[in-house]
Amino acid sequence: DAGVIQSPRHEVTEMGQEVTLRCKPISGHDYLFWYRQTMMRGLELLIYFNNNVPIDDSGMPEDRFSAKMPNASFSTLKIQPSEPRDSAVYFCASSLGGRNQPQHFGDGTRLSIL
Amino acid sequence: SQQGEEDPQALSIQEGENATMNCSYKTSINNLQWYRQNSGRGLVHLILIRSNEREKHSGRLRVTLDTSKKSSSLLITASRAADTASYFCATDRTDKLIFGTGTRLQVFP
Numbered sequence: 001d002a003g004v005i006q007s008p009r010h011e012v013t014e015m016g017q018e019v020t021l022r023c024k025p026i027s028g029h030d031y032l033f034w035y036r037q038t039m040m041r042g043l044e045l046l047i048y049f050n051n052n053v054p055i056d057d058s059g060m061p062e063d064r065f066s067a068k069m070p071n072a073s074f075s076t077l078k079i080q081p082s083e084p085r086d087s088a089v090y091f092c093a094s095s096l097g098g099r100n101q102p103q104h105f106g107d108g109t110r111l112s113i114l
Numbered sequence: 115s116q117q118g119e120e121d122p123q124a125l126s127i128q129e130g131e132n133a134t135m136n137c138s139y140k141t142s143i144n145n146l147q148w149y150r151q152n153s154g155r156g157l158v159h160l161i162l163i164r165s166n167e168r169e170k171h172s173g174r175l176r177v178t179l180d181t182s183k184k185s186s187s188l189l190i191t192a193s194r195a196a197d198t199a200s201y202f203c204a205t206d207r208t209d210k211l212i213f214g215t216g217t218r219l220q221v222f223p
Contacts, residue, residue: 004156043157043202043213056209091156100206102147105156 002026006092006106014114018080021109023092024073031099034067034077035091037108043091048099049075055099082113118146118203118214126220133190135217137203138183146179147204147211148188157202160188193221 005024013019025032033048047057052069060067064083069075079086089110093103121136137146145164149157163170163179163186170177176189190197198221204211 042215045210045212048210093156099210100145102159102162103157103211104159107154107156 004092004094004104004106006090006109008109009107010110010112012112012114013082015083016081017113018078019082019086019111019113021077021090021092021111023075023077023106025075025092025094026096026104027073029094029096029104030072031095031101031103032069032075033093033095033103034075035093037089037091046077050099084113087111087113118205118212120201120203120214120217122217123215124218124220126222127193129193129195129221129223131193131221133193133197133219133221135188135201135219137186137188137205137214139186139203139205139214140184141205141207143181143205143207145206146177146186148175148177148186149202149204149213151200151202151216153199160201190219193219195221195223197221 007022030051034046035043037043046059047067049069067077089108091105091108093105095101095103118137118139145162147162148160151157161172161177163177174191179186200216200218202216203214
C-alpha cells in the first residue's frame with residue numbers, strides 16, 4: 001500500500017519567494033495533519049483537516065502560511081512570502097477514524113530559505 | 115507547549131543490550147503513543163497504549179504506562195543496529211496529539 005506521499009523532498013529558494021508543499025494522504029484516511037520540525041522547537045502541529053475541512057489552524061505561525069485540501073487525496077501548504085526562519089522539515093500525516101489515532105507520516109519536505 | 119518529555123535525550127548502547135526510554139507528561143490523557151523516526155525519514159507509529167492499560171507488548175517492544183505518575187516507558191529488548199533512531203512519545207489532549215522532544219538512540223554493532 002502506498003503511504004503518505006509528499007513533494008518535493010527538498011526545496012531551496014530565496015527569501016520572498018512563494019513556496020508550495022504538496023501531500024497525498026493514504027486513501028480512505030479522513031484526517032490530515034501538517035507539522036513542522038526544527039531542532040529548536042521539535043515537532044509542531046500547524047493545522048489539521050477532517051474530511052477536507054480545516055478544523056484547527058491555531059499552530060499556523062503567521063498569515064504568510066496557508067493550507068488547503070481541495071479533495072480527499074490532496075493538500076497543499078503554502079508560504080508566501082517565505083523567510084529564512086521558515087527553514088525546517090515539513091511533514092504531512094494522515095489518520096483514520098480520529099484525530100488521536102495512530103498517524104502515518106510522509107518522509108517530509110526539507111525546506112531551506114536563503 | 116510540550117506535553118511529553120522524554121528521558122534520556124540521548125542513549126548509546128551495544129547490540130544485544132536492552133534500551134529503556136521514559137516519557138513524562140503533565141495532564142490527563144486518553145492514550146499515549148510511541149513513534150520512531152529514522153534519520154531523514156518521517157515518524158513511524160510503534161504502539162498505542164490506552165489510559166486503562168498498564169502494559170503492552172509488540173515484538174521486541176514493551177510499553178508501560180503509570181497514570182498516577184503520569185509517565186510511560188518504552189523498552190526495546192535485544193537491540194539491533196537497525197534500532198538506531200529517535201523515539202518520541204505522543205500524548206493526546208482534547209483535540210490533538212502532542213509530541214515530546216524525543217530520545218536519540220544509537221546502537222553500536
